Amino acid sequence: MRNFFKTYGLFIVFMVVALIALEYLVQSDIIPAFIVPAPTDVVIHIIENWRPLIFEHLGATMLEFAIGFILAVVGGVGLAVSMFFSKTIEKMLYPAVLISQMIPIIALSPIFVLWFGYTIWSKVAVTILMSFFPIVVGAYDGFKSTDKDYIELLRSMGASKRQIFTKLNIQMAFPSFFSGLKIAIVYSLVGATIGEWLGASEGLGYYSRRMSGDLNADGVFAAIVILTIVGIILFALTAMLEKRTLRWKETE
Amino acid sequence: MTLLLKNVTYTFPKEKKPIISDLNLKIEKGEFVSLIGKSGTGKSTILKLITGLLKQALGEITINGQPISLGDVGYMPQKDLLLPWRTVMDNIMIGAEIQKDLQLTKEDARNWLKRVGLIDYEQALPNQISGGMRQRVAFLRAMLTGKEVLLLDEPFGALDSITKKEMQAWLLSIWQELDKTIVFITHDLEEASYLSDRIILLKQYSVEEIEVPLHRPRHADMLHSSELVGLRRELEKKI
Structure with a gap:
């Protein structure tokens, strides 16, 4: 706990001061409330609407996020493994993975709506597109980062390519894989929200868009605050998993 | 058991001159043999050829007449x-x-x-x-x-001198007990003289074999014996 305050103490103090200043500026009409709402108004909005916000909208966003993220991890790791074992697959697909990142996702999303309609799958597709890349690159670069000396050592013992992969490459890939995963988990949530902005009937992205149409800044910010908190929690959970998995790195 | 290298030649990819050319070595069961020589004379390459990690262009490497393959010998590289x-x-x-x-x-x-x-x-x-x-x-x-044959590539190179002495004594005791065949690389001429039955001095394009005149079992007092000091001086001149 002490460490936590040592690391984040200054940031927390800064945020508290900034929120108090904002509250003052809005309450005293220096900034109009429809531009930036007072922090207390956002909290009141969340408290008054917590049932639909959490159960209906956050639930829908989380479902899209979870399906998209899991598919991206399974597909991304699968592709990274295939590219690692087959030069042909690598040469054929690696450029395509790179190019997929150059596409402006906002522009592509209406096409997903065209393909999948207003079902959950148009949102899942945006989520996958957002998070696939850091997972593939993290895992693939990780597999390839294996030190040649270690490979030689295992080969000298008569290890097969498969044994080298399971005993060496996978472990060696974890640090790079987790770096990708931490980016991907945050991107996934952003992806689900973007998907909802472009066409949905529930979810926090849809909620904030509807509130924005009503010029209800409290509502827009309420959705943003919830999404941010969820994003931080997901990131922290991934970082914890990373720490557990890579315990051997800590003593280095 | 005999480890035999017959007319072995090896050239690194993209290089013209072979690093090892026409090398012949015969190592008998239970022998402790050290390879010494300046950097770049191919000591580590010889060990990698014996493990099967590298494939010689010419010649053959056999154990008991059978061509070696990966997994046939125990190998300890420079880094742990x-x-x-x-x-x-x-x-x-x-x-x-x-x-x-x-x-x-x-x-x-x-x-x-x-x-x-x-x-x-x-x-x-x-x-x-x-x-x-x-x-x-x-x-x-x-x-x-x-495995009967152990290849040790400068195992004690990075250790301080006290730890090194301990490890040498320890290695000798295990070797004597288990009757292993050891091929050992070192830059330390005293270490080579103290541990080995035979020292193989590698130079570019020539190989010289030197018998160590110390009896077994070896003990630390021998490090100051006239035979060992003399041998070390001889090696210093030759290397």
Whole structure:
């Protein structure tokens, strides 16, 4: 706990001061409330609407996020493994993975709506597109980062390519894989929200868009605050998993 | 058991001149042979050829008349290369995981850890133990592959002189007990003289074999004997 305050103490103090200043500026009409709402108004909005916000909208966003993220991890790791074992697959697909990142996702999303309609799958597709890349690159670069000396050592013992992969490459890939995963988990949530902005009937992205149409800044910010908190929690959970998995790195 | 290198020539890819050309070596069962020579004379390359990691362009390498293949000998590279996520015990057991026919139980491994003073570190990670301990674990890993021939590439190069002396005594005692054949690379001429039956001096395009005139068993007092000091001087001139 002490460490936590040592690391984040200054940031927390800064945020508290900034929120108090904002509250003052809005309450005293220096900034109009429809531009930036007072922090207390956002909290009141969340408290008054917590049932639909959490159960209906956050639930829908989380479902899209979870399906998209899991598919991206399974597909991304699968592709990274295939590219690692087959030069042909690598040469054929690696450029395509790179190019997929150059596409402006906002522009592509209406096409997903065209393909999948207003079902959950148009949102899942945006989520996958957002998070696939850091997972593939993290895992693939990780597999390839294996030190040649270690490979030689295992080969000298008569290890097969498969044994080298399971005993060496996978472990060696974890640090790079987790770096990708931490980016991907945050991107996934952003992806689900973007998907909802472009066409949905529930979810926090849809909620904030509807509130924005009503010029209800409290509502827009309420959705943003919830999404941010969820994003931080997901990131922290991934970082914890990373720490557990890579315990051997800590003593280095 | 005889390890035989016959007319072995090896050239690195993209290089024109061979690093090893027409090398002939015969190493008998139970011998302790050291390879010495300046950097770039191909010492480590010879060990990699014997393991099968590199393939010679010409010539043949055999054990008991059979061409060698990967997994036939125990190999300990320069760096200890312990897998950092595996405990000391799991590092030692990796040979048995790879070669399914290897009869090595955790109980055997534990007995060895006891003998080398590492039993309290069975569950420690490599980063939690000292350099000398890591070398011992790496040595056990190579030795417990159960192969008759052990190739040791400068195993004590990075150790301080006191630890090095301890490790030398320790290696000699294990070698004498287990009757292994050891091919040992070192830059330390005293170490080569003290440990070996025979020293192979590699120069570019020539090889010289020198018998060590010390009797067995060796002990630390011999380090100051006139034979060893004389031999070391001779090697210094020749290298």
